[in-house]
Every structure is written in structure tokens, then in C-alpha cells.
Amino acid sequence: MSKNYLNFINGEWVSARTNKTFEVINPATREVVGTVPLGGKEDAQDAIEAAKKAFPEWSALSPFKRARYLNGIYQKMVSRKEELAQLITAENGKPLEEAIGEVLYAASFVQWYAEEAKRVYGDTLPSSSGRKRLLTIKQPVGVVGAITPWNFPSAMITRKIAPALAAGCTVVIKPAEQTPLSAVAIFKIFEEVSLPRGVANLVCGDPIEVGTELSTHINVSKVTFTGSTEVGKIIYRNASDTVKRISLELGGHAPFIVFEDANLKSAAKALLSNKYMNAGQTCICTNRVYVQESVIDEFTKIFINEMQKLSVGYGIDEGVNVGPLIDMQAIEKVAKHVDDAVSKGATLMIGGKQLTEGNLKRGFFYSPTLLTNTTEDMLVNREETFGPVTSFMSFKTEEEVLSRANNTSFGLAAYFFTNDVNRVTRISESLEYGIIGINDSQPSVAEAPFGGFKQSGLEKEGGYQGLEAFLETKYLSMRLS
Numbered sequence: 001m002s003k004n005y006l007n008f009i010n011g012e013w014v015s016a017r018t019n020k021t022f023e024v025i026n027p028a029t030r031e032v033v034g035t036v037p038l039g040g041k042e043d044a045q046d047a048i049e050a051a052k053k054a055f056p057e058w059s060a061l062s063p064f065k066r067a068r069y070l071n072g073i074y075q076k077m078v079s080r081k082e083e084l085a086q087l088i089t090a091e092n093g094k095p096l097e098e099a100i101g102e103v104l105y106a107a108s109f110v111q112w113y114a115e116e117a118k119r120v121y122g123d124t125l126p127s128s129s130g131r132k133r134l135l136t137i138k139q140p141v142g143v144v145g146a147i148t149p150w151n152f153p154s155a156m157i158t159r160k161i162a163p164a165l166a167a168g169c170t171v172v173i174k175p176a177e178q179t180p181l182s183a184v185a186i187f188k189i190f191e192e193v194s195l196p197r198g199v200a201n202l203v204c205g206d207p208i209e210v211g212t213e214l215s216t217h218i219n220v221s222k223v224t225f226t227g228s229t230e231v232g233k234i235i236y237r238n239a240s241d242t243v244k245r246i247s248l249e250l251g252g253h254a255p256f257i258v259f260e261d262a263n264l265k266s267a268a269k270a271l272l273s274n275k276y277m278n279a280g281q282t283c284i285c286t287n288r289v290y291v292q293e294s295v296i297d298e299f300t301k302i303f304i305n306e307m308q309k310l311s312v313g314y315g316i317d318e319g320v321n322v323g324p325l326i327d328m329q330a331i332e333k334v335a336k337h338v339d340d341a342v343s344k345g346a347t348l349m350i351g352g353k354q355l356t357e358g359n360l361k362r363g364f365f366y367s368p369t370l371l372t373n374t375t376e377d378m379l380v381n382r383e384e385t386f387g388p389v390t391s392f393m394s395f396k397t398e399e400e401v402l403s404r405a406n407n408t409s410f411g412l413a414a415y416f417f418t419n420d421v422n423r424v425t426r427i428s429e430s431l432e433y434g435i436i437g438i439n440d441s442q443p444s445v446a447e448a449p450f451g452g453f454k455q456s457g458l459e460k461e462g463g464y465q466g467l468e469a470f471l472e473t474k475y476l477s478m479r480l481s
């Protein structure tokens with residue numbers, strides 16, 4: 001049943017100043033699941049003002065007290081994991097079990113930063129002068145503007161808000177227009193734990209108006225963005241005029257390398273779970289699979305066998321492990337990549353079509369697809385497909401595959417499978433990516449730094465590094481009399 005939702009500014013649930021709204025669609029059924037305010041420039045300004053007003057008190061609060069709020073949020077998220085997951089499945093489409101996994105992953109950032117809040121250490125520095133004492137202290141950067149994507153409606157929010165609040169910053173967040181309902185649900189929890197007014201503000205709305213305000217306003221000290229590289233570049237330019245601190249978590253194009261000495265069965269299982277999670281709509285999901293020539297036939301057979309286990313359907317139905325894509329544009333992009341590959345000589349082994357049979361015709365479903373004999377000039381091996389398409393290529397030598405894997409402007413995640421410890425060292429050190437999965441296709445956890453090299457982004461989220469991104473280092477020089 002469709003419901004009306006509101007923005008949360010200065011501790012109040014409010015409509016957009018213009019009273020305009022927009023609808024949120026279930027991508028499995030195209031039904032309207034909710035209506036949210038279409039916030040604009042003025043709503044963003046109200047929220048920034050509220051965050052600015054709340055900053056002195058929140059930043060002065062003991063980190064132990066800030067941690068108590070975060071712990072309260074963590075407890076409520078975990079105890080309501082089913083309810084929050086239902087919302088994710090309704091607005092994003094991912095299978096319910098995967099959505100529950102996302103809620104727990106989202107909550108793990110809140111728990112981690114509740115602990116990290118107490119570990120913001122400064123330094124004492126040996127001085128070259130006996131009459132001076134030198135120190136550094138860490139302080140929150142100020143008001144944070146946060147902009148998030150639709151593919152992890154809950155986790156991309158907590159991965160930003162939790163460290164920002166732990167550091168003592170106040171926040172204004174704009175979630176993606178396809179998935180604002182999970183954001184509203186998280187803010188209801190903020191209200192329930194009595195987070196002081198203005199500390200966290202939610203503005204659903206127009207991406208350009210709200211996004212521009214958050215990335216240009218003089219009172220926003222830091223902007224943190226997760227989304228496409230294309231929009232990330234706009235945010236980077238916007239933020240330059242006021243020299244804002246900036247974190248960018250952008251697109252990827254992950255290579256997945258299978259060496260001939262790898263355990264092929266576990267590599268195939270790992271590839272399946274990495275590639276078809278969220279129907280291939282994750283920033284760290286595999287885009288190019290390189291398999292050593294001597295084992296490619298065997299690996300292909302094993303992988304096809306694994307692919308037979310996939311079941312496409314509504315995320316709320318039991319046994320479904322691949323849901324719909326987010327919208328029709330996503331279907332069109334995937335179809336374009338598959339057609340381009342086939343027209344250039346790739347072999348379509350499985351899938352390769354939009355699914356419109358039975359009740360799937362109402363949503364945006366695309367069949368899990370395997371392309372073999374692909375080449376690097378094909379779109380599927382150059383751009384983010386963001387869909388359930390796997391592309392296989394073969395290689396002969398380690399040197400060759402490294403050069404091909406690194407030949408991209410993206411640098412988020414890369415994976416390789418081998419049982420040779422010397423190769424592990426060589427390849428890990430040579431891949432130009434921020435996250436390396438070694439016989440592991442699920443590397444993302446709250447306690448480790450997540451972020452890309454090259455045009456995949458700036459700064460890290462997760463780990464102690466994720467907290468550093470919301471802190472300034474202040475140097476104190478004290479002369480003794």
C-alpha cells in the first residue's frame with residue numbers, strides 16, 4: 001500500500017516548501033510504494049541552517065555520549081531488520097534475504113563508529129626547541145552534505161552518517177530518488193533515540209537543486225558523495241569554489257582473474273555471488289572475468305552449472321536470488337551492452353534478453369547472462385554494465401593479464417584466485433585498485449577501508465580511515481616562558 005512520507009529538517013517532519021511530491025516505484029511491479037517531498041534549494045538551505053545551528057553543541061558533546069546515540073540506533077536497526085529490509089525490497093527490488101543482509105551491513109557501520117568515536121587520538125610531537133611543546137588534536141570538519149545512490153538504500157546512508165556523527169559533525173543527506181523510503185525509516189529511528197534536533201537532516205528532492213546546494217553552500221564544510229563517476233565530477237567541481245573537504249565513492253570496473261592453479265569450483269561460486277548480488281548493480285561487482293587459457297573451458301562449464309541455480313523473480317518471494325533492475329533505462333543499458341558484444345563476435349552462452357513472461361512482465365527483469373570470447377573493445381568490458389551480465393576472456397601470462405586488468409580509468413575493486421603465495425604478493429601489489437579480493441569476492445566490511453583509485457574516487461569509507469574523512473588535524477605550538 002502506498003504511503004506519504006516527509007522530509008526531516010531540524011527535528012520536524014516537513015513537506016517540501018513548494019508542497020510538491022514525487023512517487024517511488026517498486027521496480028518488480030511498477031506499483032507506487034510511496035510518495036515523498038520533492039525538496040528543492042530552499043529546503044536544502046533550511047536543512048543546512050539547522051545543521052549549522054546544531055553543530056556547536058553536538059561537536060562539544062563527549063564522544064562517549066555521541067556513541068550512546070549511535071549504539072541506540074544500531075540496536076533499533078538490528079531489531080527491525082525485517083521491516084527495514086521489506087522497504088529495501090519494495091523500492092530497490094533486491095531479494096529479501098539480501099536486503100536483510102544489507103540492513104545488518106548498514107547497522108555494522110553504526111556499531112563500528114560508535115566504538116571508533118572514542119578513539120580520535122591526537123599526537124605529541126618531539127620539538128626541535130626545548131622551549132616548545134607541540135601537539136595535534138583532531139576536530140570535526142563541520143556541517144556535512146551527503147548524497148547517496150539507490151543500489152544500497154540503507155548501507156550507503158549509514159556508511160556516511162555514522163562516521164560523521166561519531167566525529168562530531170552534523171549532517172544533511174539527500175538519498176537517491178528511486179530509494180528514499182529506507183532513508184525515511186532510518187530517520188524515524190534517529191527521532192526515536194532523540195538525536196538532538198538539527199544534528200541529522202533529510203532532504204528528499206530534486207537532484208540538481210538539492211545536490212548543488214549541498215555541494216556549493218558556504219556553510220557546508222564537507223561533501224561526501226556515492227554514485228556515478230559522471231555525477232561525482234560535477235560534485236567535485238561544485239565543491240571547489242569553497243574548497244570543501246570531499247569524499248567521492250564512484251563507479252568501478254572490476255576485473256576477476258582466475259589463474260590455472262586456483263580452486264576452480266570455489267572461484268566459480270565466488271564469482272556467482274559477487275556478480276549476481278543486487279542483479280549486478282553494485283559498484284564492486286565483477287565486470288571483466290579473465291581466465292587462464294588452460295582452464296577456461298573447465299571453468300566455463302563449472303560456472304554455467306552454478307548459473308543454473310539462479311532464480312529470477314520478485315524479491316519478496318522465497319527462493320528468488322535475482323530481482324529486477326532499477327528501471328527501464330537500466331534494462332536498455334544492459335541490452336545495449338549485450339547487443340554490442342554479440343555484434344562484435346562474443347558468444348552468448350546463456351540469457352541475453354529482457355524477461356517478460358508471466359508476472360515478470362510488470363517489472364524490469366533481465367535474464368542472468370553469460371558472454372564468452374569477449375574482447376576489450378566491447379562496451380561490456382569498458383563501461384559499467386550495472387546488470388546481470390558476465391563477460392569471459394582468456395589470458396596466457398601473468399604479465400599480460402595485469403596489464404589488461406589495469407588498463408582502465410576505474411580503480412575500485414579487483415579480484416584474483418590462485419593458490420600460489422608468491423603470485424598473491426606480486427599481483428596484490430601490482431593491481432591499481434583500492435580493494436583487492438584474494439580468493440575472496442565479498443571484501444566489504446565496516447572495519448576495513450573501502451574506496452577507489454583513479455576515477456573511482458577519493459578518500460575511504462569504513463575502518464578508522466572512514467572517521468578520519470570527517471576530521472581536521474589542528475596543530476598546537478606552545479612556547480614556554
Ligand code: NAP
Nearest residue numbers: 148149150175176177207211227228231249250251252283
Ligand atoms: P548517480 O546517478 O550518480 O546518483 C547518485 C546520487 O547523486 C543520487 O542521489 C542522485 O540523485 C544524485 N545526483 C544526480 N545528479 C546530480 C547532480 N547533478 N548534482 C548532485 N546530485 C546529483 O548514481 P546512481 O545511479 O544512483 O548509482 C549508481 C552508481 O553509483 C554506479 O556508478 C555505482 O558504481 C556507484 N556506486 C559507487 C559506490 C562506491 O562505494 N564506490 C557504491 C555504490 C554505488 P537522484 O537519484 O535524485 O537522481
